[in-house]
Amino acid sequence: GQNIDQPTEMTATEGAIVQINCTYQTSGFNGLFWYQQHAGEAPTFLSYNVLDGLEEKGRFSSFLSRSKGYSYLLLKELQMKDSASYLCAALDSNYQLIWGAGTKLIIKP
């Protein structure tokens, strides 16, 4: 079956760095997405990786290893507004998105 695993919850300190991991098992692979979802709001697109390596976008970076079925989202210089759920989603061979359950990130002052 197809599956996405990511931690349920993480806690970090304002100003610090946090890495949210995601492992995936899919029938074929056409890329991996990260979304941010604040409580009570819709998910918003953060990043997309299809090739191995690191994609940097300001304070956020996303990494992909296709051979390991692994990705992470790296958040630097954490701010209180980064408190949210972070959803990992993999695109399978039929271009269907397989969603993880999300990682709730709690930022403490």
Place this chain on the structure above:
Amino acid sequence: SAVISQKPSRDICQRGTSLTIQCQVDSQVTMMFWYRQQPGQSLTLIATANQGSEATYESGFVIDKFPISRPNLTFSTLTVSNMSPEDSSIYLCSVQDREGQPQHFGDGTRLSIL
């Protein structure tokens, strides 16, 4: 990216009734999707809304319960029929320009059934 307007933003309904949720996009998009998200849970795809033809439903979802319309490339509706408390959830529409591109979401409809 496209501006997506979803209505209503929330509703409280009586069991046995039906509610239609609307999703309007400010530009033509190829793909439109309907999701359900229960509190603390991941997104579950209900169906892909196909323009001019019947929607493509995922396992566990049927047209009689969740009829979907998509009359053109900018608008879709999802009806939640004969509602029960188990249908209490957030319903989200999303749009995508083409396969492999990110999906972008409307603000969601928070539905509670009494």
